[in-house]
Amino acid sequence: MKIGDALKHYRVKPGGKVDLSALDAGDFSLFPEGGKGASVEVFNQLRDELQSLQKVLYAQNKHRVLVVLQAMDTGGKDGCVKHVFSQVDPQGLAVTAFKKPSEEDLAHDFLWRVHPHVPANGQIAIFNRSHYEDILAVRVKKLFGDEVWKRRYRHVVEFERMLAEEGTTIIKMFLHISKDEQKRRLESRLANPAKYWKFNPDDLSDRARWSEFQTAYEDLIEKTSTEQAPWFIIPANRKWYRNLIVARILVDTLRGLKMDFPTVNWDPRSVVID
C-alpha cells in the first residue's frame, strides 16, 4: 500500500462497523519510510495540485465541495485547515467554525444555522465542527432527550443526500487522536503562554467523558457514512501524516470530478480589440 490508496483505505464503507480503539491513531502505514522529513516534498506537491484543482473548480462554476472536519479537542482541525488550504485562493473558499448554538439557533431546527453556509457553485466550504455536534454533544452531555439525537441520524443523512443530489460533493473527516496524545497537546498549551488562548477549561470535562465521546463517534460514523457523503477516519497523532492524508484525499476527490475550464461559445480569434 502507498499514499495513493488513502481515499480507499481510510474511507468508512456504508454499513461498515467502526471500532476506534482498534484503529491506531499513530498509524503512518501509507508513508512508512522517511517520516516527516521525506513527506514535505510529497505534501508540497499535493498542496500545489489542490491549488490548481481549486482554480478549475472556481472557473468552471459547476461543482460544490463541502468538507466537514470533526475531532476531539486538540485533534488538529485548525491546523489541518491552515496547512492544507493555505495556498488556496480564499475567494473560492469559506471556512465556518460552528461554536455552541445561540439562543436564536436553538429556536430553530438544528440544520437551520448550517444550511446558509453550504457551498455555492465553484466553491469549497469547510465546516470546522458541524451539524454533527448536534448529535454528539446532545448525546454525551444529555442536552435533550435521547429521541432527539437518535432521529437526527436520519435528518443528516437525508440532508446530505439532498445536497449531494443537487450537486454537492461531500467529504467528512474525523481526525482520530489517542487520549495520550490529547494529554500531550493540552500540556503543551499550558506550558506555552502563546498557546494559553487555545486552552479552555471546559475541554477537560469533555476529556473526562473520552470513552463516551468515542462511542458516540463510532455510532455516528457508522450511521452516517454513505455513498454520497462518506466519512474518513484520519490517523492524526502525527500532524505531518494527518496533513498528507487529508491533502491526498482532497486531491483525489477533486480529480474524480474530472473538471475542466469552461469552453466559450465564441471564437477568440474573431475578437478584435480596437
Next chain:
Amino acid sequence: MKIGDALKHYRVKPGGKVDLSALDAGDFSLFPEGGKGASVEVFNQLRDELQSLQKVLYAQNKHRVLVVLQAMDTGGKDGCVKHVFSQVDPQGLAVTAFKKPSEEDLAHDFLWRVHPHVPANGQIAIFNRSHYEDILAVRVKKLFGDEVWKRRYRHVVEFERMLAEEGTTIIKMFLHISKDEQKRRLESRLANPAKYWKFNPDDLSDRARWSEFQTAYEDLIEKTSTEQAPWFIIPANRKWYRNLIVARILVDTLRGLKMDFPTVNWDPRSVVID
C-alpha cells in the same frame, strides 16, 4: 357534515390518490345554507380565535407553525393571507413570497433559499409559493432534466420530516380553482386599471399548460402529503368559502397543540415593588 369537519374532510391522507378534476372547486358543502352572507359572522369568530391562539403561541415560545400556500395564478394566495391573517399580531408572523429563483439561489440546492425563512419558536411563517415550485415549475417548464424534480419529492418529504421532528407544525394548502374561474379572474384584472399590476402576461403561458400543471399538482400532493406535513385541497372558486375553510383548518390545528401561557417559576405574590 359541517364546517367543523373541514380539517378531516379536505386533508389528503398519506398515500391517498388525488384527482383534481373530480374535486369541485366550487364546493361549499360544509356551509351549505346562507352562503357568503351567513358566513361573515362565523368567519369573524374564527379570525378572532386565530388571533387569540397566536397570542398564546407567541407567549409560550415553544411551537413553530409553517403554512405553505400553493395555487395556480389568481388562485387566491394573496387574498387568503390578507383576509385570514389580517388581525394577527405581525410581530409573530412572517410571510415570505418566493419568486423566480435568483442566480445566487440557483447556485445552491433548492432548499437553501427556503430554510432561512422557516418559523422560529413562537412564530407562524407563511410561504406564498414555496419549495414546491422547484418541483412544479421545473417539471412543467422542463427547466432541468426529469430526474431532478423526481428526486425532489424525497428531498421535501425528508426536509419537512426534519422540521416536524424538531418541533414545527406544518400545514400545506392547495387553493383549488377551476380553469373557468381563472378566466373570469384574469378578465377582471384586465377590466380594472387598479388591478393591472396583478396581471402578468406570463400567466397566460402557465394557463396554456393548465392540464400539465394539474397533473403535476396531483402527483406532487400524492407524493408529499404525509402525517407530519399534510396537504389540504381547498375549494377556492368561492372566496368566502376558501377563507372560511382555511381559517377553520388553522384554528383547529392550533387548538390541537393544546397550548397554554407559560407558567412562571416564582411566586407573583412574593414580588414587592418599592
